[in-house]
Amino acid sequence: MIMTGIFAEQTVEVVKSAIETADGALDLYNKYLDQVIPWKTFDETIKELSRFKQEYSQEASVLVGDIKVLLMD
Structure with a gap:
């Protein structure tokens, strides 16, 4: 029982470290x-x-969205 306690304490110390x-x-x-x-x-x-997405056409918005996706990856 004492050995188990020692091993448990050592394990806890290793995990903490x-x-x-x-x-x-x-x-x-x-x-x-x-x-x-x-x-x-x-x-x-x-x-x-x-800003570009708001100012330009729907097609440009799609392109900007694609660029954002590429930048986020």
Whole structure:
């Protein structure tokens, strides 16, 4: 019974450590993405595409929608 408790405690510690490591890795990944992807430019592009969608014909709206889909993928 005591051995089971020790193994359980070790398992909990390993899981906690893995979660903390994954959390740190996710933070680093998000910081990297913020540097690589110019979010402000991306948002401005989406706003511009939305403006075009409102100002131009239905055919242009379909084209802008397709471009948005491609940008979001």
